[in-house]
Each structure stands twice: as structure tokens, then as C-alpha cells.
Amino acid sequence: MSFSLNEKVEQSKKIIREAVEQFGYENIAIAWTGGKDSTTLLWLFKSVCSELSIPMPKCMFIDEGDVFDEIMEIVEYLKKEWALNVIMCKNIDVTSRIQKLGDMVKVKDLNERNRQEIKNINFQDDEFPFEPESYIGNHLMKTVPMKAFIEDNGIKVLATAIRWDEQEARTEETYFSRRSSPDHLRIHPILHFRERDIWDNIHKNSIPFCKLYYQGFRSLGARCSTKKFSDIPAWEQDLENTTERSGRGQDKEAIMGQLRDLGYM
């Protein structure tokens, strides 16, 4: 059996309500990327908070060093429009040492925290090229700022916008999930939303969204690793029979990109 969009929205709000009532809005943060899913999550939080007449939790935005201008545009716009408290997180210790993608970062130049983090993941080289989505880049530019944000703000609950249908690796996720280092609870209020539900809900409620989706992007990551899926708006594409994250280094587009880089196509 399948649920209607309304039922799905109610289910998400129920999870948010539970978290807010149990932990208090001040101990919760919402991970916001400026993408369609986390903006939907924000909108759901907004509805719950206004029903309960409480302030919105703070938002965590991670700048991994290669953010689309169009993403910054929607972030700035909604920040004002919805009066959000957005905390920008960036590993400046790393980005201040490079000018562009591919530049080398020497491990010994980094601060102690970053050096420790590099050690923790068993990375042993003396230097590495700056790429937000490499193994080490992903850790330093996304995981480390997130950990620092949770610690610095005493966050007990982090809400993220992952969905079951996004990729296989996520089918095992649950609504509430304990995480360690640092210790906190993850909540995933929109796990059950499908890509189609996200767009239906966005259009039904006139939720603002990043204009890159008009241009055919289906899923947004770092600029250097995100490619258009098609030239038609995301919601008009064949969402049911194609993969959403294929523009993000996954399938057809990524293969074509690699082939083009070597002179084919």
C-alpha cells in the first residue's frame, strides 16, 4: 500500500515533534545544504515550530570549498525570508592554504585538530591535492566541520534529509539513529519521501528552491563533481526510471564525463 503526500508530511512532522518535545529546539540542529531535500526538511520544521509556537532550531551549512553560486543565492534568500539562524561551517585551516582545486595541501602546515583527524583516518602521506570529494577531502571538508559544529554548539540532535530511495546504501537507515564521536542522535524525518514526493510537495506549497534544478540538475553536491542529468527541469524528468544521484559521480553522466575528458564522445 502507499501513502498519500499528506500522510507522508504528517509522518515527518510527527518525528520532528517527538524530537523537539523530547530534546528541546535549542539542542537540535538541521543540516541544510541548500538542496531540495534539506530545504523540504527545513520547511517541515518551520511548520511544526509555528504550530508549537517555538523558535526554529539553528541550521548548519557546510561549505566544502566548492559551492555553487546558485546554492549560496538560495541560502541567502531563505535565510532572510524565513528568518533562519544559519551557522556557516568551513574548514578554513585547509581552504586558506589553497587557491584552486587540485592545489597541494601539506599536512604539516595544518592545525593540530586537522592533523589529528588525518591520523584518525590512517592517511599517511605528507600532502594531498585539494578535492572536496576525495576520501581525505570529504573527511576534512565535511565530516570535520560537522563534528566541530556539534561539539561547539552542544548539539544533541542533528536532523538530516536523507531518503531511502536515494541510493542503495541508505535502505537500512532508521528514523532515529545514535552516532558516536561526538555522541549525538541523528534524526531522518523524510526517509520515506520519494524524489517525486519532494517535488510534489515543493510545488504544492510553493517552497523556494535552487534554480539549478530548472537547468536539469537532479541532485546537488560540490560543483566540481556534480553534472547535469538532462536539459529539462528536474521534476519533469523520468524520476521513477532513472537514478537521481547519477549526476553526482554515479552513472551515465559520470561515465560520459570521464570519456569526454579523454577525448571520446
Place this chain on the structure above:
Amino acid sequence: MLSLFKKKKKKVVIIGLDGVPHTLLKLYIEQGLMPNFKSMIMEGSLHRMETSLPEISSVAWTSFMTGKNPGEHGIFGFMELREGSYDMYFPNYTDVKAPTFWDAAGVQSVILNVPQTYPARALKGVMTSGFVALDLKKATYPESAYNYLNSIGYKIDVNVNLMRDNIPAFFKDLSVTFEKRKEAIRHFFKNEDWQLFIGVITETDRLHHFFFDHALNNGEYHKNFIDFYSEIDAFLGEIYEKAKKENALFLTCSDHGFTPIRTEVYLNQWLIAEGYLEIGDKEKGLPTISERSRAFCLDPSRIYIHLSGKYPRGQVKDAEYEHLRNELAEKLRSLAFDSEKVAKKIYFKEETFDGPHTPKGPDIYVLPNYGFDLKGAFNRASVFGTSHFRGMHTHDDAHMFVSEKQDKVYANIEDIAGIVSAYLQ
């Protein structure tokens, strides 16, 4: 006592050197740039080797691993059209229709970075796929091998995107990728139980695509180029010695040679200019082909007759096929740039490929003379042009080294599977 009677298992080690030409190896050995390879060829034999048609990595490595031609293994290129449509797809490991020699031999194997083996599948041993491989996890079997590769920051390929605006970063990335590759090869060589060990180095091909014009002259990047070959030589020497200790047969081989590009040749533009092809929207390419079109080209130089019944908008009748193909072949033979012939040889499908998948092959395959890089792009403005690429593949100048004296002077890439299988038995 039992061990005295137990036959010692014969081992084979192959290091693949993507795109390393026989001619260049010989030259660098003579110039003293590759001392290890020099001592290797005193003990074994270095052969010039012909590769597959088309002479591109996905096809050639598939011929390497199956010992078959595309008519039998079914891989004719990096992209293919779905039957009865203009939809492109990208054949992967699951589309290889002939058994690999490691699967056929059923021996304990380590197979690292062989192109066209994505996604990895279970085998007796360890595998991590080579180009085109998107996700290291899907590219690696078993999971413990993935965990190891992930922990060392293993990279499937060089980030050639860096060539656009940061050449020093490209060279750095080339050497980082190579270091990780060597680290992984050493690790599995030492820690796995294997009878067959294959490790392919892709970095040479990437270097050649952008800098092959610096291989022979004193250009700005000549030193980077020969320095990289010194590193290759040092690594080969190391693995050769290790293989000797294991009493293993040692081979190196490439999947094609390389030569500098004089001009790129866009065969679809040529077909358009000659009145054989009409494309509605050049950016969208083949899906916008008109009903009047009689032929089109897919990378690198696979020409297909736009047959009725085979393609949605094809109008060429079976009865017209032979005449049209001969006419095209005739014109292609006379296609010239600066009064030099572009084509070295024109191949017809049934004379070139043999096996159940032959019908999928191109009706005409054009093998170019050195310097003419044939392309299937649809969106070019003219028949000839240049880009930032400096090296192109060659068909007749791949190499094979075997650590045994062999009389053979001219090998074919399909022979390797046989040599290895015979030795392993």
C-alpha cells in the same frame, strides 16, 4: 612427505602498461633511460604486438583477458546503441560475453585495475576494476580489499580534469595516483595467496594523451615525461625481482601504442559534408539523425550503415547495403589532409570480426595512418581540427615482454591469454 609429491603451483605475474608503445620502450632502453627493462630483455624477450580493432582500451583489454576478438567477446567500444534505438549505453564487465582467462583457469588470482572489469564480481581472490569505474566499493571484491584500498586513499584514475587549468596539479595527481597504485600492488602481492597476479598501470596512457608530443623532443614537459618512465622502470625492476623469487613467469604488455597527433578527423562531419548524414541538433547528436541519413560514425571510427529495420529512422534497404558500403570505403580511402591519406586501411565487418556478436560490430572500421586521430563527435564545425590532446592510439605498436626466450617476433594481444593459460596448467 606429502609435500615432496605435491606439484609446485606455477605462478604468473603480469604488469599492464596502458598505452606504452614498443618503439618508445626500445628507444628509452637504448638511451639508457630504462636500465631495469634493459636487463629484463637480456633474460627474456620483448615483442612488438598488434592490438584489437578498434584500438581502444576497453576493447583491447577485453581481448587481453578473454583471448578473443570483439566478434566473440562482444565489446566494440566504450559506448554502444541499444538495439532498435539511438539510445547510448556503456558496456561494462557484465557485457563481456567470453570468459576471462582467470575465470576459465579457476586459479587463486589478484586482478588489479584491468579496464572494462567494472563492476567487480566475485572470484577466487581479489579484484579491483579499472577505467571506467565509478565507485570504488562496487569496483572491489571482497569487501576487506575495499576497506584496505579506501584506507590508503587509493585512486581508480588520474583526475585529468586538472589539465584544464592546472598542469602542475595534473603531474602531481599523476604521481599520487601512481604511488597509490604501486602501494596497492605491493600490498596484495605480499599479503594475498595467488597463482595469477595482474596489475595494470593506467597513468602512462593519461600522460600520453596530453604530452606524447614531449616523449621524443626537448619540449617543456620532456623531463616530466622521461622522469615518469624512470619511475615506471624502477617499479618494473622491483616487481620483476619479486616475481623471480616466486619462480613466476613475468609479463608486461600494453593495450595499444601511441603517436603524436597531427590533426583530429571528425568522421561525422565528413559524412555530413559528403551528403551521407544529417543531424538535426549537433549538440544532441545521434538521436536527432534524419531519415535521409545513410551512415553515421561512433567513436573512434566505427561506421554504421543506417539500415531500415535496424534503426528507427533508417531507410537504407538491404539491397543497397553492399553498393553503399563500397562507395563509402572508396571515398574514405581517398580522404586526405595536406595531400596525405588519412586512412591506412578500411575494414569490413565480416572480414574483421569473427563470432556470434559480429552483427553488432561496425559495418566499416577505419584504421588511420599515424597522426590522424579519428573521432566520432557530432558537434564539430569542420572535418579537421585540433584540441588539447597531443597523443593518439596506434594499432601495430603495442608491446609484450615475456621473461622467457621466445622466437615469436610479432604477437597479437589475443595471444596473451593462451600463453598464460598454458603456463598455469
